[in-house]
Amino acid sequence: MRALSLLLGLAAAAPAVDFQREVRPILSDRCYFCHGPDSSNRQANLRLDRRPEDGALAKIVDRITTSNRARRMPPAYLGHDALKPQEVEILRRWIAEGAQYETHWSFVPPRKAPVPPGVNPVDHFVLRRLEREGLRPAPPAPKPVLLRRVTLDLTGLPPSLAELDAFLADSSPDAYQRAVERLLSSDRYAERMAIRWMEAARYADTNGYQTDGERSMWRWRDWVLEAFRKNMPFDQFTVEQLAGDLLPGATRDQIIATGFHRNHRTSAEGGIIDEEFRVEYVADRTETTATVWLGLTAGCARCHDHKYDPITQKEFYQLFSFFNQVPEKGFVYNFGNEEPYIKAPTPEQEARLAELEAKLAQARARWDALEPSVARAASKFQPPSGWLPEQALVLRHPGGVFQGGEGIDAGHEKTRLDYLDAFTFAATVNAADPDGAILSKSEDYWEGTGHGLYLVGGKLRLHIVFRWTDLGLRL
Structure with a gap:
């Protein structure tokens, strides 16, 4: 009778079945494929990822314990093994206790637990569990081990010999706390924390995909580092x-x-x-x-x-x-940042820019003072209206005979055109061959970048291309 009372007492004291830790793993592993959220696989119109009707719950124990292989769940004819006895018992107890469903733990709002009194709340949570398990905590670690552990945790690197010597020589009661504060304010701590964040944010200084051209995102990276430095x-x-x-x-x-x-x-x-x-x-x-x-x-x-x-x-x-409100394009240039973007100089660059702006303002002031007298002097040399001297042309060649690869090289800068520049090409040619270049400026063979005038099949072709596959003109 005494033994029976003891067993009853133990049964009464047994904690309720934990749905998240004990029930959900069984249902997810053994039931959800046919009775879960995927309607295309769902069988018998039964969902077990949320609470079914009481009648369906009552049948679960019968179906998972029956000796009839044709009726047993999970179905043997699909190659599924029967539930283990301990799994059956968990489900039986859970249903007997009311079959309470709980949302996934990640959607449960966190609640602040009462903190046991003491110096370090974390240690006291650990101590309480150790006492419940009948275990004793390990003795305090030696100072070298303690510093090595915390330095590796916070910076990912071991302490230097100088840091170790300084810690060993510090006999003050708050030596450990001060070591932690030093590590938390270090660049290495910020870098260790920022690495994980930048991985999650898919940080890179290149564009990815096929060409993987360069771009500048390091100002955002430095912002993340500074955020961790300042806590x-x-x-x-x-x-x-x-x-x-x-x-x-x-x-x-x-x-x-x-x-x-x-x-x-x-x-x-x-x-x-x-x-x-x-x-x-x-x-x-x-x-x-x-x-x-x-x-x-x-x-x-x-x-x-x-x-x-x-x-x-x-x-x-x-x-x-x-996020569908950014004025951006799907196609970007191969190198550099794509709009929209901002100019984001560093403090050092801002100081240099301010210095240059001041010098530029002084130069403009000197020019403004000289401009009237320069204009008066220059007016004496103005040519008649409609007359253009040869020297005003970027390039002029009076004539000649060119064969094979011969030609005139005007240099890169003289023939450079920006996208806002106005320009004129003019030539009088007597070509012996129906195909060839009259004027050509090519900057990138593969992209076709450049401009020029060509004879193609005896016809004139104008060529203005940034990238021939999608940004170019041939007329």
């Missing part, structure tokens, strides 16, 4: 990266912070559909935001309602719309 609060860290440009009186640094969403890959491949890749960039920002700040794989909902995370396709495109 910026995470809410501020979040707001400035997602919407720093929308803050009242946004500073340049707050605008630079929004570079988080300019880290996506961009394509300079010839022949791509501009809108297709522009949409791809928006989807990238949407998926990255969900992954980094929500911990969700939202990308699946781009094509259909998510089968696992609670995101519908409609919700994906509602979030998508937030």
Whole structure:
């Protein structure tokens, strides 16, 4: 009788079944494929990823314990093994306790637990669990071991000999706390923390895809490093990266912070559909935001309602719309940053720019003072109206006979044209061959970059090209 009372007492004291730790893993592994969120695989119109009707719950124990292989779940005829006895018992107890469903732990709002009194709250949580398990804590680590552990944790590198000697020589009660503060304010700590963040933000100083041309994103990288150095609060860290440009009186640094969403890959491949890749960039920002700040794989909902995370396709495109307001193009130049972008000089560069602007202002003032007298003197040498001296031409050649690869080289600078420049090409030729170059400036063979006049099949062709596959003119 005493033994029976003891067993009853133990049974009464047994904790309730934990849905998250004990039940959900069984259902997810053994049931969800046929009775989960995927409607295309769902059998018997039964869903177990959310609470079914009580009648269906009552049948679960019968179906997982029956000796009839044709009726047993998971089905033997599909090659599934029967549940283990301990798994059956967990489900039986869970149903008997009311079959309470819980949302995934990641969607449960965190609640602040009461902290046991003591010097270090973390240690006291650990001590409480150790006491419950009947274990004793390890003795304090020696100072060299302690410094090595914390330095590796915070910086990813071991302490130097000088740092170790200084720590060993410090006998003050707060020696460890001061060592931690020193590490937290170090560049190495900021770099260690920033590496993980930059990986999540898909940081790179190149565009990715096929050509992988260079671009400059290091100002955003430096902003992240500085944020960790200054121990910026995470809410501020979040707001400035997602919407720093929308803050009242946004500073340049707050605008630079929004570079988080300019880290996506961009394509300079010839022949791509501009809108297709522009949409791809928006989807990238949407998926990255969900992954980094929500911990969700939202990308699946781009094509259909998510089968696992609670995101519908409609919700994906509602979030998508937030990032679909950037005046950008799907096709970008191979090198350099693509608009929209801002000029973001460093403090050192700003100081140098201010110095140059001051010198330029002085030079302009001197010129303005001299301009009237220069204009009066120059008026004496003005040619008659409509007359243009040969010296005013960039290039003039009176004639000659050229054969093979012969020609005149005017140099790179004289024949350089910017996209806003006005220009005129004029030539009188008597060509012996119907094909050949009259004037040619080629800067990139593969891209076809350049300009010129050519004879092709006896006909004149004007050639103005930035990149022949998609940015060029031939007339």
